[in-house]
Amino acid sequence: MSKISKKGFSVLHDPLQNKGTAFTEKERQTLGLEGLLPPRVDSLELQLGRVHAELDMLDSDLQRYLFLMDLQSRNQTLFFAILMSDPARFMPLVYTPTVGEACQKFDHIFRSTRGIYLPISAKGRLKDILKNWPQKDVRFIVVTDGERILGLGDLGVNGMGIPIGKLALYTAVAGVPPELTLPITLDVGTNNEEYRNDPLYLGLQQPRVRGKAYDDFIEEFVEAVQTLYPKCCLQWEDFANINAVPILAKYKDKICTYNDDIQGTAGIALAGIYGALRISGQKLVDQRFLFMGAGSAATGIAELISLAMVSEGLTIEEARARNTLFDVNGLITSSRKDLADFQKPFAQKIKPCSSFVDAINLVKPMGIVGVSTVPKLFNQQVIEAMSTINERPIIFPYSNPTSRSECTAEEAYKWSKGNAIFASGSPFEPVTLLGKTFIPGQGNNVYIFPAMGMAVLATQASRVTEEMFIVAAKAVADQVTQDELDSGLIYPPQSQILNASLRTATKIAEYIFEQGLARVKKPKDIEAHIHKMAYKPVYEK
Numbered sequence: 001m002s003k004i005s006k007k008g009f010s011v012l013h014d015p016l017q018n019k020g021t022a023f024t025e026k027e028r029q030t031l032g033l034e035g036l037l038p039p040r041v042d043s044l045e046l047q048l049g050r051v052h053a054e055l056d057m058l059d060s061d062l063q064r065y066l067f068l069m070d071l072q073s074r075n076q077t078l079f080f081a082i083l084m085s086d087p088a089r090f091m092p093l094v095y096t097p098t099v100g101e102a103c104q105k106f107d108h109i110f111r112s113t114r115g116i117y118l119p120i121s122a123k124g125r126l127k128d129i130l131k132n133w134p135q136k137d138v139r140f141i142v143v144t145d146g147e148r149i150l151g152l153g154d155l156g157v158n159g160m161g162i163p164i165g166k167l168a169l170y171t172a173v174a175g176v177p178p179e180l181t182l183p184i185t186l187d188v189g190t191n192n193e194e195y196r197n198d199p200l201y202l203g204l205q206q207p208r209v210r211g212k213a214y215d216d217f218i219e220e221f222v223e224a225v226q227t228l229y230p231k232c233c234l235q236w237e238d239f240a241n242i243n244a245v246p247i248l249a250k251y252k253d254k255i256c257t258y259n260d261d262i263q264g265t266a267g268i269a270l271a272g273i274y275g276a277l278r279i280s281g282q283k284l285v286d287q288r289f290l291f292m293g294a295g296s297a298a299t300g301i302a303e304l305i306s307l308a309m310v311s312e313g314l315t316i317e318e319a320r321a322r323n324t325l326f327d328v329n330g331l332i333t334s335s336r337k338d339l340a341d342f343q344k345p346f347a348q349k350i351k352p353c354s355s356f357v358d359a360i361n362l363v364k365p366m367g368i369v370g371v372s373t374v375p376k377l378f379n380q381q382v383i384e385a386m387s388t389i390n391e392r393p394i395i396f397p398y399s400n401p402t403s404r405s406e407c408t409a410e411e412a413y414k415w416s417k418g419n420a421i422f423a424s425g426s427p428f429e430p431v432t433l434l435g436k437t438f439i440p441g442q443g444n445n446v447y448i449f450p451a452m453g454m455a456v457l458a459t460q461a462s463r464v465t466e467e468m469f470i471v472a473a474k475a476v477a478d479q480v481t482q483d484e485l486d487s488g489l490i491y492p493p494q495s496q497i498l499n500a501s502l503r504t505a506t507k508i509a510e511y512i513f514e515q516g517l518a519r520v521k522k523p524k525d526i527e528a529h530i531h532k533m534a535y536k537p538v539y540e541k
Ligand code: NAD
Pocket: 151, 261, 265, 268, 292, 293, 294, 295, 296, 297, 298, 326, 327, 328, 329, 370, 371, 372, 373, 374, 377, 398, 399, 400, 401, 404, 424, 425, 426, 443, 444, 445
């Protein structure tokens, strides 16, 4: 092999060290970079301007996504500087909705690799494979098995875009240092036949492994992570419910772990409720909620609301009785014979009812939460029934995407004569009605999970508990200003998300210390400690 000098060249191709055109004259001389870069030295600000201009020239969000992913693999500082320059603009580019399309096409647009792939064919060797990751101190892993990617179903290893994108948000939104994070995809096969038959598909071309072999694989993975990275938090992402629920139940009291689809979702819904209560001036213990839908989202949200009600003095049975579910077959009542185990705690001793409007008149809820996946179920009659019972009805159509929302923001405001306290799963534009502009809130988990990650990191928490999500929800709601509440907004604006997340992380961290779950000594000033730890996208001198 011919002898080549790689010193400067390898620095330019290491995304953690690369500054591109921002290397100073002195750095260029010492690192052997002279001649490898055009002569002028740029500032980070100028580089940012160039990237913004390049993004504006592109025609589609998928192209912008690919451009940003290339940037991440070239120059990490510049990538995060861009994301953090305008999180509200860039979050939808590196995560939902653009990441969905990117995952679907992942194997057809594959570029440089990032993260670790653990195929089930490597069972018995997972620890050795994990050791190939260059960073030895990993504190935060987002892991998927690709079975339920967003609302898109089984995408197999193409789901890798999710852990990558989600970890980018942990950094951009709450300052989790990127060098401590690791995206992982577990490849146990795919039941997506189109992928299995596609010669470009990059994963194992076999059906999904189930049962004991799957459970053993997960167990080996968890043990390998615990051994190599004992301070690491494991966040499970986009597993199908059949695996997500038992995995969480098995590990949540043993290691530092959580599932954002289950717990983060419930957290953000509870934050919306705390925000709504600041508008209505009522107490959580006095509320009753009726859910359109009785699936995993409904039961997860209902359970966290119930636990929050318990913290205000109710028994868990009293609290669950204030959260009533309604599904495709009507009210979830104790007389029903078709209930799954996870629905039974919410079965009420009330008469069966198959019309949602009748259910509203029977239960008299202060709020309705739509998690049915079916559009238009919150029709005029429903909103009017809620408005007859309540001065300020809480109307939360959370089904995603926008096309599945149980109602639009405009419908909720119009049919309630401007009185609805509204938040949705997918974003809606502001609505002007009766001479007033209403700003609809979006119940986006991004207000919760990055802050949880930062709090866990700063405290080295030994566990992630349900109560930590209640604390997070309260902290998010408490940050909404009176002016924002007056315009109908019940979540902080996304443009302020970094500050909001650090504040939320501080509140969670305080709770972790109070509960004795921290594995580091309590700093004098927790907020200052978190701000100091938070990643800043600037070049090291
Ligand atoms: P799921 O399939 O587990 O549950 C759907 C439920 O809706 C089932 O109980 C079903 O019986 C019921 N349903 C279906 N058709 C109905 C009808 N016509 N009338 C009444 N009930 C009906 O789904 P899931 O995982 O619970 O998710 C539900 C929705 O919630 C999805 O659209 C998802 O996007 C949304 N969601 C939003 C967020 C968020 O915005 N943060 C988070 C999680 C889930």
